[in-house]
Amino acid sequence: MSSPPSPLIENYLREMSFWHVGTIGWGCKLDAKLINALIERWRPEMHAFHLPCGECTITLEDVQLQLRLPMDESALTGSVQSVDWGAVCYDLLSVIPDNIYGGRIEMGWLRDTFRSRRMIQLK
Numbered sequence: 001m002s003s004p005p006s007p008l009i010e011n012y013l014r015e016m017s018f019w020h021v022g023t024i025g026w027g028c029k030l031d032a033k034l035i036n037a038l039i040e041r042w043r044p045e046m047h048a049f050h051l052p053c054g055e056c057t058i059t060l061e062d063v064q065l066q067l068r069l070p071m072d073e074s075a076l077t078g079s080v081q082s083v084d085w086g087a088v089c090y091d092l093l094s095v096i097p098d099n100i101y102g103g104r105i106e107m108g109w110l111r112d113t114f115r116s117r118r119m120i121q122l123k
Contacts (some may be wrong), residue, residue, distance in 0.1 A: 005022040009022075020069070021069070024067050084100075089105070
């Protein structure tokens, strides 16, 4: 976006703690030739860029760092209507969080839960 989001949605973005996303790229000049060069080197079957120096991919952590997205808050997902959020979490994650806030889960809980599970699997 080359300018701020419309005032019509500003309050909604702020209410959802998503205002920072609406401000990404204000006044940012895009280099069309660079973008085209990267598009030509993208290999969808590998989900990576094929560069002269090797393969390169973009991780979610890269996106978070480049866009300065907060990671200590709740994850934002699509709209889901459910009476039993514990069942939804179990179906998707195979674990039920200690605290579910109206369908929201704390990012810290996700990080801590799945980091510890990964460590157990690596042993």
